[in-house]
Amino acid sequence: MAATQAPGAPAAARRRLLPQRRSAADRRNARVGLAFTSPALLLVGAFALFPLGFGIYISLTNWPLVGPYHFIGLSNYTSLIHDSVFLQSILFTLKYTAIVTIPIFVVGYALAVFVRANRRGTTVFRTLIFLPYIVGLVAESYMAVVELQPSSGTANFVLSKLGIVSNTTAWTVHTGLATTAICILVIWFASGLTMMLLMAGMQSIPTDLYESARVDGASWWSAERRITFPLLRRSIALSLIISVVGSFLAFNQFFIITDGGPGTSTVPVVMSIFQTAFADTDVGLASAMSVVLIIVVGLITFVQFHYLQGDGD
Amino acid sequence: MASVRSSQQPGARPSAAGDPGARRPAAAVRAGAAGRGRAGGRTGGGLAIFIVAGVLISAVFVVPLLWETFRSFQPESTVTNPPSAASFSHLTFANYTKLLSGQDDIIRNVMNSLIVAVLTAALTAVVSTMAGYGFGLFRFRGAGLVFGLVLLAFMIPFQAVLTPLFLELHFLHLLNSLIGLALFYTTFNLPVGVYVMRNSFLQVPREIVDAARVDGASVTRTLLSVLRPLVLPGIATSALYAFLFSWTEFLGALSFMTNDSLFTLPVALSNVETGTYGAINYGLLLAGAVIAMVPCIVVYVALQRYYVRGLVSGALKG
Numbered sequence: 007m008a009a010t011q012a013p014g015a016p017a018a019a020r021r022r023l024l025p026q027r028r029s030a031a032d033r034r035n036a037r038v039g040l041a042f043t044s045p046a047l048l049l050v051g052a053f054a055l056f057p058l059g060f061g062i063y064i065s066l067t068n069w070p071l072v073g074p075y076h077f078i079g080l081s082n083y084t085s086l087i088h089d090s091v092f093l094q095s096i097l098f099t100l101k102y103t104a105i106v107t108i109p110i111f112v113v114g115y116a117l118a119v120f121v122r123a124n125r126r127g128t129t130v131f132r133t134l135i136f137l138p139y140i141v142g143l144v145a146e147s148y149m150a151v152v153e154l155q156p157s158s159g160t161a162n163f164v165l166s167k168l169g170i171v172s173n174t175t176a177w178t179v180h181t182g183l184a185t186t187a188i189c190i191l192v193i194w195f196a197s198g199l200t201m202m203l204l205m206a207g208m209q210s211i212p213t214d215l216y217e218s219a220r221v222d223g224a225s226w227w228s229a230e231r232r233i234t235f236p237l238l239r240r241s242i243a244l245s246l247i248i249s250v251v252g253s254f255l256a257f258n259q260f261f262i263i264t265d266g267g268p269g270t271s272t273v274p275v276v277m278s279i280f281q282t283a284f285a286d287t288d289v290g291l292a293s294a295m296s297v298v299l300i301i302v303v304g305l306i307t308f309v310q311f312h313y314l315q316g317d318g319d
Numbered sequence: 320m321a322s323v324r325s326s327q328q329p330g331a332r333p334s335a336a337g338d339p340g341a342r343r344p345a346a347a348v349r350a351g352a353a354g355r356g357r358a359g360g361r362t363g364g365g366l367a368i369f370i371v372a373g374v375l376i377s378a379v380f381v382v383p384l385l386w387e388t389f390r391s392f393q394p395e396s397t398v399t400n401p402p403s404a405a406s407f408s409h410l411t412f413a414n415y416t417k418l419l420s421g422q423d424d425i426i427r428n429v430m431n432s433l434i435v436a437v438l439t440a441a442l443t444a445v446v447s448t449m450a451g452y453g454f455g456l457f458r459f460r461g462a463g464l465v466f467g468l469v470l471l472a473f474m475i476p477f478q479a480v481l482t483p484l485f486l487e488l489h490f491l492h493l494l495n496s497l498i499g500l501a502l503f504y505t506t507f508n509l510p511v512g513v514y515v516m517r518n519s520f521l522q523v524p525r526e527i528v529d530a531a532r533v534d535g536a537s538v539t540r541t542l543l544s545v546l547r548p549l550v551l552p553g554i555a556t557s558a559l560y561a562f563l564f565s566w567t568e569f570l571g572a573l574s575f576m577t578n579d580s581l582f583t584l585p586v587a588l589s590n591v592e593t594g595t596y597g598a599i600n601y602g603l604l605l606a607g608a609v610i611a612m613v614p615c616i617v618v619y620v621a622l623q624r625y626y627v628r629g630l631v632s633g634a635l636k637g
Contacts (some may be wrong), residue, residue, distance in 0.1 A: 046469050046509050057480035060483040063349050132624060140563065145609075
């Protein structure tokens with residue numbers, strides 16, 4: 007028992023003394039390890055990595071949903087540059103992401119500050135504030151459809167009583183109004199997640215740092231600025247990336263609330279791909295769009311990891 | 320076990336006990352209003368302000384959900400007319416009975432959602448546990464590469480591989496298949512599941528594994544009898560994430576299911592929204608959205624500590 011408990015040097019010595027037995031154990035370990043990890047590798051290979059490669063392949067063809075296809079090189083990519091609906095969807099998605107990211111972060115940060123201390127009530131508040139995220143945007147988008155109806159929806163009822171809009175405002179048929187409504191819905195939905203991620207990071211900061219800052223006479227704000235922000239960098243980056251990537255991949259709320267309308271003015275990138283593939287059945291072009299999307303999302307994620315690696319601890 | 324337990328504790332907890340008792344009231348109130356002062360609990364005013372603020376803030380996030388639940392019990396005519404005092408007195412189950420018995424046959428869609436969500440949760444739990452065991456306790460050549468490949472799925476947004484995946488599932492006869500949908504959901508839940516499970520196995524004290532070996536337990540028996548209870552929280556976390564993901568997922572189900580009778584609930588509701596089955600009925604839509612919402616809330620509230628565990632371990636990643 008003593009031998010098995012001693013790690014490090016004795017194990018290394020044993021390996022030198024008994025090379026053959028060790029390598030037999032290694033082989034057995036390798037076999038068992040591979041056997042247990044292979045189902046995961048098989049699934050990821052079949053339903054994530056293969057489609058990725060297959061998608062790149064298809065993007066170089068004129069693949070229709072049914073029928074023969076042939077290689078057309080980079081034609082799909084060059085035609086994307088002139089595809090006004092796709093370009094518009096990229097611009098719209100960028101605009102939407104730019105609008106919601108900062109409010110989600112600011113609201114989420116404020117909420118995290120509010121619930122981070124372990125005091126009476128905070129657990130309940132955390133749970134309640136996080137519920138919109140747990141319920142999911144799909145069910146909430148259906149609810150929003152009902153409540154954004156002119157003259158019968160609760161949104162107009164409340165806002166017209168406050169004198170902000172008229173009771174007959176048709177939210178979903180105006181680009182600006184529809185985008186505003188969806189942005190408010192998403193900020194309400196997603197701030198809870200940012201709160202939870204930032205709160206987890208804040209709770210891992212040693213409290214004696216705040217104690218000594220208080221003893222030194224630091225104000226609440228300067229403690230927040232000098233201690234919380236620098237030590238929270240990883241959590242801040244993670245929550246921002248999750249939020250930005252999520253916004254970039256938005257689909258459900260637009261499909262349900264506006265269906266991209268009026269016209270194609272609220273079509274996000276993923277909906278543009280979805281329509282090209284399944285409505286226009288131009289699978290080659292849709293795959294080229296997907297590759298562009300993967301590159302953009304990959305760049306965002308890479309910047310995140312780069313930023314986190316550079317943290318130096 | 321001690322190391323497992325302590326890693327679950329929020330960092331702030333231990334130091335709260337060591338909080339100095341003597342503190343000037345002004346500082347305590349200020350700190351309490353800012354939300355950080357742990358001494359706030361000792362001053363009645365600070366606590367009251369905190370509770371009131373907390374209730375108001377929580378209301379912003381919960382009242383809309385409660386209001387929609389209330390609205391789903393209003394007759395359809397009330398839902399589509401301007402709100403009035405009378406709308407509060409007349410409540411009915413009509414939307415629910417119509418939705419669950421009419422030609423819409425939403426029960427079938429609810430069952431589809433349930434089957435896929437349970438299957439996804441079970442598959443994710445089993446595959447992640449096996450992989451976590453392999454990565455956590457067995458050193459083998461290529462382990463890093465395999466682990467990297469599994470985590471790579473985390474970097475691939477499933478929204479961006481839907482088209483090739485559609486064709487692939489078509490070739491494999493897994494389109495319009497609840498099993499095909501569950502395999503797809505499982506795959507994209509594996510990065511989180513495998514990550515959580517590998518960490519769970521790494522936290523198991525080495526002596527326990529060695530003792531089981533010395534006692535002659537096989538690799539599989541060690542996992543099933545000795546280690547399973549120790550990594551159960553991790554299994555719960557993986558299964559919970561997978562269940563909630565599957566239950567609320569929309570785009571994949573919309574793409575891979577073309578047969579109405581195989582739609583999951585979120586997709587079936589888009590037919591209710593557009594009135595595919597007849598006139599648009601917003602009462603039915605609200606009732607359906609509430610049916611989609613309730614299981615999430617029940618499952619989350621019952622198992623939230625496992626959910627938060629996953630968030631914390633995810634946040635510490637990187």
